[in-house]
Amino acid sequence: MSEAGPVSTRNPMVSGAAAAMRDASVPANAEGAIYDLGYAPHEGSRLGRPAAIRAMIIDGSRRVLGLRRKAWAKVLPWGLIAAAVVPAAWVVALSFVVAGFSLEDAGPFADPAEFFEMIGMLAMLFVALAGPTLLIPDRQHGVLAIYASRPVRAGDYLVARAITLAGLTSLFILIPHTIRYLGISALYVDGLWAGLLEHGKDLPAILGTTAAYVLGYGAPAFLVALFVRRVPIATGVYGLAMFLSGALIEAMPRATELLVFKVMAPLALFWNPLSVRDWLFDQEPEQLALDRVGFEPWVGAIAIAGITLVTAVIAHQRYRREF
Amino acid sequence: MTTPLIELNGLTQAYGSLVALKDLTATIPPSSIGLVGANGAGKSTLIKVLLGILKPAAGSASVLGLSVTDATIAMRERVGYMPERGGLPPDQTAADFMIYAAELAGIPRKAARQRASDVLTLVGLHEERFRHLGDFSTGMLQRALLAQAIVHDPDLVLLDEPLAGLDPEGRDQMLRLIGRLRGFGIYTLVSSHVLTDIESTCDWIVMVEGGRIIRNSTLESLTSGKTVDVEVLDHTETIDALLRERGATVLRRGHHLAVTTSSGDPYDLIHRVLAETGGGLRLLKASVRTLEDAYFEEGRGAS
Numbered sequence: 064m065s066e067a068g069p070v071s072t073r074n075p076m077v078s079g080a081a082a083a084m085r086d087a088s089v090p091a092n093a094e095g096a097i098y099d100l101g102y103a104p105h106e107g108s109r110l111g112r113p114a115a116i117r118a119m120i121i122d123g124s125r126r127v128l129g130l131r132r133k134a135w136a137k138v139l140p141w142g143l144i145a146a147a148v149v150p151a152a153w154v155v156a157l158s159f160v161v162a163g164f165s166l167e168d169a170g171p172f173a174d175p176a177e178f179f180e181m182i183g184m185l186a187m188l189f190v191a192l193a194g195p196t197l198l199i200p201d202r203q204h205g206v207l208a209i210y211a212s213r214p215v216r217a218g219d220y221l222v223a224r225a226i227t228l229a230g231l232t233s234l235f236i237l238i239p240h241t242i243r244y245l246g247i248s249a250l251y252v253d254g255l256w257a258g259l260l261e262h263g264k265d266l267p268a269i270l271g272t273t274a275a276y277v278l279g280y281g282a283p284a285f286l287v288a289l290f291v292r293r294v295p296i297a298t299g300v301y302g303l304a305m306f307l308s309g310a311l312i313e314a315m316p317r318a319t320e321l322l323v324f325k326v327m328a329p330l331a332l333f334w335n336p337l338s339v340r341d342w343l344f345d346q347e348p349e350q351l352a353l354d355r356v357g358f359e360p361w362v363g364a365i366a367i368a369g370i371t372l373v374t375a376v377i378a379h380q381r382y383r384r385e386f
Numbered sequence: 387m388t389t390p391l392i393e394l395n396g397l398t399q400a401y402g403s404l405v406a407l408k409d410l411t412a413t414i415p416p417s418s419i420g421l422v423g424a425n426g427a428g429k430s431t432l433i434k435v436l437l438g439i440l441k442p443a444a445g446s447a448s449v450l451g452l453s454v455t456d457a458t459i460a461m462r463e464r465v466g467y468m469p470e471r472g473g474l475p476p477d478q479t480a481a482d483f484m485i486y487a488a489e490l491a492g493i494p495r496k497a498a499r500q501r502a503s504d505v506l507t508l509v510g511l512h513e514e515r516f517r518h519l520g521d522f523s524t525g526m527l528q529r530a531l532l533a534q535a536i537v538h539d540p541d542l543v544l545l546d547e548p549l550a551g552l553d554p555e556g557r558d559q560m561l562r563l564i565g566r567l568r569g570f571g572i573y574t575l576v577s578s579h580v581l582t583d584i585e586s587t588c589d590w591i592v593m594v595e596g597g598r599i600i601r602n603s604t605l606e607s608l609t610s611g612k613t614v615d616v617e618v619l620d621h622t623e624t625i626d627a628l629l630r631e632r633g634a635t636v637l638r639r640g641h642h643l644a645v646t647t648s649s650g651d652p653y654d655l656i657h658r659v660l661a662e663t664g665g666g667l668r669l670l671k672a673s674v675r676t677l678e679d680a681y682f683e684e685g686r687g688a689s
Contacts, residue, residue: 102570103504105539109463109492118489132477133518205472209534211439212467212544213490214459386439 115215116223123227126200127193139192144235147185151178151239155246166247175240175265176344179272182239183336187280187305189235190228194284195297197224203292207385217382221375228285232277240269268343275339275367280305282371283332289374289381309333313352325356329366338363389451391416391542391573392436394599396445399428399435405597406431409445412592412602418568420588420605421577422681428597429577430470433544436575437467450541463491466535466543466572470550473531476520480511480530483519484537491538498537505533509563525556532563542573549583561587585609585677593681601680608680613646613673616656619666628659644673 129136154169167173171181201207210220244262251258284301291297312331315324329335331352338353340346342360353362392414399407407428421429434440436449438458447454452461475483484502485495493501506515509529514522519530528548535543548564549557564587567574578584584591591608593601601608618625622641629636629645632655637644645652653670660667 102508103501104571105493105497105501107494107497110494111492112459114492114494115490118486122486126477131479131482136477200475200477204475205469206475208467208469209473209487210490212437212462212465212469212535213487213538214462214492215490216459 112215112219115213116219116226119215119220119223120227120230123197123224124231127196127227127231140189143185143189143192147182147189147235147239148242150181151242151246155242158246158250166243166250172243175243175269176272176340176346178240178243179236179276179340180337182236183276183280186232186236186276187333188302190232190280190284191298191301191305193228193231194281194301195288195291195294197228198285198288199292199294199297202385207382211386215386217379217386220386221378221382225281225285225375228281229277232281233273236273236276237269240273244269265344268340271343272336272340275336275343275364278371279332279336279339279363279367282367282374285378286370286374289378305333309352313355325358328352328356328358329362329369332370335363335366339367388416390414390448391419391450392575393448394445395447397435397442397447398444399431399440400443407435407442408597410599411445412599414590414592414602416573417590417604418573418588419575419590419592420584420677421575421592421594422579422581422584422677423594424579427594429579429594430546431597432594433467433546433575433577436544437465438462463538464541466538466540468531468535468543468545468548470546470577473534474519474522474527477518479516479518480506480522480533481515483530484515484533487534488537493538501537501539505537506530508536508566509533510559524551525553525559528552528556528560529563532560536567536570536572540572542575543567545574545576547578548576549578549580557583581677581681591677605677609675609677612648612652613644613675614652614656615669615671615673616643616645616667617641617669618643618660619668621663621665624663625659625665628663629655632659641668 125131128140129138151172154166154172158164158166158169171177201210244259244266248258248262249255251261253261283304284297287301287304288297291300309331312324312327313334315327334351334353337349338351338360341348341351342363348354348360353360353366390413392412394410394412397407397410398405410432421432423429431440435442435447436454438454438461441455449461450464452464454461478486481502484506485498488498488501489495503512503515506512509532511526511529511533514526519527522530528551532543532545532548535545545564549560552560561583564574564576574587576584576587585605589605591601591603591605592599618641622638622643626636626638626643629643633647633649634652634655635646635648645656647655656670659665
């Protein structure tokens with residue numbers, strides 16, 4: 064700073080009113096005057112890239128949730144959040160107040176693995192909205208030029224966006240699970256603590272499956288958002304890709320035993336997280352795409368990791384040019 | 387010795403086979419810089435290289451003494467940028483985006499809020515700070531873009547066509563704002579093809595033509611000349627001949643003479659010749675050379 068010498072030329076902000084108050088030469092009965100507040104240079108610290116990444120995570124979260132935006136921006140995300148949270152809270156509440164009604168009898172709420180089927184579908188819709196919303200508007204409105212003029216790298220931007228998507232999607236899945244877990248523990252015959260311990264055995268599998276959903280659904284959403292220029296179109300393309308890949312690849316082994324379809328089974332994007340769920344909860348495979356061609360359920364985890372890695376590489380290549 | 391604001395050493399930039407900047411070498415001292423050139427001359431490319439967005443194919447560039455390739459992050463902490471188009475998210479309020487833009491440059495949250503408020507006041511958008519940027523007019527958007535470029539208190543702002551799309555009143559307001567930045571210790575580099583705008587805000591001119599720098603000097607040296615306009619009443623031919631005889635270059639149209647001397651004071655020479663010939667004088671004034679005149683003359687020289 065001192066080499067270029069600009070700071071020394073700076074005019075500190077002159078707070079006219081304050082200066083006048085300090086200046087004894089200003090008579091007490093002086094007439095009022097309008098002072099130009101001027102410009103105040105920033106004398107404090109600069110927090111660097113970590114602070115910028117934190118700011119991008121907060122900004123991304125607000126954007127996805129429509130916070131500090133117009134009302135219509137809140138409708139879809141909060142509608143989906145309500146669809147995920149309200150039924151869980153409702154069923155738990157019912158199990159408290161209705162005699163003879165227990166969570167174990169409440170369909171998908173009966174056990175955490177089954178609950179993933181319901182919450183996973185909603186999570187996919189949430190990701191379909193959040194993934195494109197995090198990446199596309201910055202390109203669409205030329206805001207990347209502003210990021211590129213700040214002390215951040217392409218990797219910082221992408222990491223911040225990925226953390227935002229992963230964090231919000233994890234919360235989307237885990238909050239209903241937590242409601243269910245607390246509810247079922249509170250109703251445990253031996254009391255809350257015993258219930259927490261008993262049902263807490265499922266927590267590693269719940270967290271692992273959540274990670275599989277977050278990556279398995281999030282990475283394809285980012286991949287689509289890298290190439291599509293409008294959020295609604297990207298959301299549609301992503302939804303179609305998820306459902307069609309699941310439906311078509313699942314149908315193929317029924318029709319033929321050609322090796323190529325076996326190789327393609329891990330591309331059944333919609334089903335991979337469910338395969339991981341079966342693996343982590345040690346369940347009988349549900350004859351999903353991977354099972355049909357003879358793969359073990361953990362292959363779903365490998366497929367998710369591979370797709371995530373490919374997405375990360377493509378995203379970095381694409382954004383490196385912008386920064 | 388003061389560190390140059392911008393230094394270019396054999397800088398070359400190409401998009402595939404298309405060479406956008408060719409072997410640029412220049413040293414620009416701390417000043418308000420006008421980057422002038424026709425559309426496609428390479429102005430925006432040069433700005434992107436200075437921001438470290440485009441990597442030079444050859445040569446080097448430094449801004450504020452920091453290499454744009456090796457110290458990109460450190461350099462960007464001290465530089466602001468106002469893009470030619472876009473740059474503002476329509477779904478955010480002006481205040482929110484300014485705070486965010488400051489935080490992106492590492493300014494702590496509390497200071498960012500204060501600076502956002504200050505710069506929005508400075509650009510005349512304080513009353514509009516809680517409106518969404520998507521509801522702003524073109525003039526307001528340009529002012530908001532300028533605000534985000536200075537919200538993190540840079541030492542230099544790069545303004546890419548800051549007056550594009552503005553009506554005359556908007557241009558005037560923007561020019562006054564840009565002119566004020568120097569007083570705050572913020573140097574400016576204004577890219578424009580509207581030379582009158584550059585003339586009113588800059589004191590150093592970099593002319594770019596076909597990816598080359600054809601002039602890099604003070605505005606004064608470009609526009610000041612030793613040409614004097616003279617209109618005489620009589621003896622025109624004799625006066626013309628005497629002036630030429632004494633080393634002046636004369637362009638004659640009727641009784642009007644444009645007299646240029648390579649050395650010495652042209653007024654002295656004209657005074658002596660008129661006294662010798664007894665010619666009557668109707669008009670005597672310094673010839674005004676605008677940046678536009680200089681640009682076309684330099685441009686012709688380059689091509």
